[in-house]
Amino acid sequence: MRAGDLPRAEGRSRTKRYRVELTDHERTESLRLTHSGTTPARTLTRAHILLPAAEDAYDRATAEVLSASVRTAQHVCQRFAAATPDESLAHRRALHGQLRPRRHVS
Numbered sequence: 001m002r003a004g005d006l007p008r009a010e011g012r013s014r015t016k017r018y019r020v021e022l023t024d025h026e027r028t029e030s031l032r033l034t035h036s037g038t039t040p041a042r043t044l045t046r047a048h049i050l051l052p053a054a055e056d057a058y059d060r061a062t063a064e065v066l067s068a069s070v071r072t073a074q075h076v077c078q079r080f081a082a083a084t085p086d087e088s089l090a091h092r093r094a095l096h097g098q099l100r101p102r103r104h105v106s
Contacts, residue, residue: 018074018081020053027054033089046089049076 022030030047033039039047045068052062059073066073080088 018077020050020077020080022050022054027051030089043089045072046076049073050080050088053077053080 030051033047034044034051045066048066049062049068049072052065053059053073053076059077060070062068063070063073076088
């Protein structure tokens with residue numbers, strides 16, 4: 001997927017609240033994550049969302065290409081705007097810093 005292939009918001013007013021502007025280092029790091037082959041799936045999806053978002057692509061178009069929900073794309077952009085890039089890509093822990101316990105299915 002290339003960010004240039006997605007529709008962009010040129011000439012129209014944007015309805016997105018959270019703009020994503022990646023520095024050269026952040027863009028390089030996101031590209032490295034997408035090409036490394038050992039990145040967890042959630043982190044990989046978030047990196048794939050941030051790259052076209054920085055190119056002004058619509059969340060809906062990005063979500064359709066990645067088979068993700070529009071809300072996922074919006075939440076990733078919101079977390080990027082509110083936190084550092086590393087925090088926006090990382091998995092958020094639940095229950096006050098502990099992972100949720102897994103249910104054992106018998």
